[in-house]
Amino acid sequence: MPTYVYCLRTDRADPPEGLTGVDGAMVRAVHTVGLSAWVSDVADGVTATVGGVTAHDAVCATALAGGETPLPIRFGQTFPDDAAVVSELSARESVLRPRLARIAGCVELRLVMARDSVPASEEDPIEGTRTRDAASVGGDMSPEADGPGTAFLKRLARRSRADLARTVECEEVRDAVRSAATSLIVGQQPCESARGISFFPVLVRRAEVDAFRSAVAELLRIKAIRLSVLGPFAPYSFAGDA
């Protein structure tokens, strides 16, 4: 039966007894010489469902709560069996160990900006767009009416402009946060924008999460920003190459 991987650690800690993961399978540890992986059996093919994603994250969160900071693995990685996991980890240990070292003692916080920070005229009202598209195709034959191709491209352009505006605004916020909490930020990633939400992840030492939140709250007191600080999480956004 295939083996599904959740996260890696450098210690040899076993998952808590009874911990279940994707599809309710029991989570166990697979050890190599220098790394341990928390894994479970899984049926062929992993489907990205809300339940599966939640279960994956819950295992990583348990690993985070139970000791050293784990290196979270992206959802959906399976191997033919435990031996294949051990083989792959052994082959890639020189790559994975520095990543674990980089996130050691840290957690990820995600700062998310709401969509109402961008003027409504720049939004992409899908329902409204659909109405206009339908009109242009169905009954409105005026010369000004857009064809479906033009409407599609215009919608893409509107969406791109709105996302760009959000990203610019988000980067300004990120810069302000960086200035306000420089000593508390171990690492951060650029802003991303999609579907009306902009966010950026920061890597913070575990012991300084509250201090970081306080610094952000102080910043927000003097800025007209709506911001949500989510976390702490296993540092998914910092699990790749630096």
Place this chain on the structure above:
Amino acid sequence: MSGEVFDHAPLELSDLINRVLDKGAVIAGSVTISVGDIDLIQLDLTVVLTAIETVRSAERGRRELQGDVNADVRVLPAD
């Protein structure tokens, strides 16, 4: 206007999906997952679903190029 730190469940779920599907270490060099037709796509959220959005954009584009502009855009809520 003062700033505000806010939290609500839909945002957290959106963030969870983005984080777990789109981030995290890749051990084997590639990740192959199938996207459930129901669970994720029917989430009625303003979601950061970059991974899923790629699939849906391709589908919308294909349909719109075929002139079926009303198809399948309703699953993206305005708010």
